[in-house]
Amino acid sequence: MRLQLRYFASLRDAAGSESENVEHAGDAASLYALLAARHGFALPQSRVRLAVNGAFVPWSQALHEGDEVVFLPPVSGG
């Protein structure tokens, strides 16, 4: 399926891009592992939260064609 990824903060710096489209058949965890290896993300998956289409979702949630997927590094607002 085709997914739209957006990157923020340290993950954007590591990816060198604000967004990319990927083809991926597996779940979000396998996608993060693949991208972490490709882009050199320093954060382990355990420190990253998953957002799909602008809402927090558990890592177990299935992804669907056209989803906007964001791996959220630990937030630091306030």
Add this chain to the structure above:
Amino acid sequence: MATLGARVSRFGLNAATIDVDALRRELEDPHCGAVVAFDGIVRDHHGGRAVSELRYEAYAAMAEREGQAIVDAALREFAVRRIIAEHRTGLLAIGEVAVHVGVAAAHRDAAFAACRFVIDQIKERVPIWKHEHYADGAAEWIHPD
């Protein structure tokens, strides 16, 4: 008793200066005897390093939705009538207001509790990230454990 206005809960991102005085006026309500406000201010140090300025980046659509969900929840869960919160994005100098939470309620206990709830929840789950710029020229994303 004066006619009461509607209860209000509002969260927004602000790319310019947060106008604390204007937001304070929006909390005025004849039923409210207590106003509690929290301002988070950019400080000049973090972890022993001298900070020169900050940049806040947001996943804007989600940050606005999460922030609004937080103030809506506070309005439901606490005996308060008005909650207005704003968070900055972009480049901020030392001393600027980074985040503002204002709460009006009939009595102070609920106003303090709701204000504390809102700022804690913002820090916990609104997708905004701080990029600290240090006096020595270095810069770092802050990703708390």
